[in-house]
Amino acid sequence: MTFQEQGYIFNQWIDQHKALIFKIVRAYGNTAMDQDDLFQEISIQVWRSIPAFRNESAVTTWIYRIALNTAISWVTKEHKYRKVSGALHGIPDVLSHPHKPVDEQLTWLYETIHSLDEIDRSLALLLLDGFSYKEMAAILGISVSNVGVKINRIKKQLILQSKKISDHGIR
Structure with a gap:
């Protein structure tokens, strides 16, 4: 080439x-x-x-x-x-670029994803991009069933954190 x-x-x-x-x-x-x-x-x-x-x-x-x-x-x-x-x-x-209006929900989502460990963070991004469990497993080198378990835990964690924010009037 x-x-x-x-x-x-x-x-x-x-x-x-x-x-x-x-x-x-x-x-x-x-x-x-x-x-x-x-x-x-x-x-x-x-x-x-x-x-x-x-x-x-x-x-x-x-x-x-x-x-x-x-x-x-x-x-x-x-x-x-x-x-x-x-x-x-x-x-x-x-090198920062001029600030654009901040989408607080998107900012919260990225901050929350950033707080996850590397594998869970990767899975969250892959899920947001619409990859199948099989594709995620291939990319990360883990089993399809492990992908499913981890994604369910991530979703529960995100829901729990979201509820905490709305219950306490944060943001």
Whole structure:
């Protein structure tokens, strides 16, 4: 594969799947700066993976797997880095974009998804994107029955947290 062919495929994949990647980035990155870094890291991994793609799965499945695996390892690496060096508090997000009106429900959903462990966070995103249990199992390397059990627990947890908010008048 030539560099130009790889570049064409990369641009096409990123353009077609950027919404999927942004969902993962938003769920795994804490700040706008983290999200920018994670998007960049996922993009690099997508670029590197193009020669290995063999059309044995859908491109969407392939991108999702790369993005989730990259996000999970990025979070682990960031957590270790921050433990050692300490977070840089008080520094404004230089690269942040002008603020759009905030959808509080969407913000709550992403904050809640962000609070889940990596596997549950990944499952929540896959569920929101309409993947089947079988596809989720293939992407995450767990059994279909385990997917079902975990999704039921996630739904119960989200419902419980939602009720707590509405009962206490929060937001």
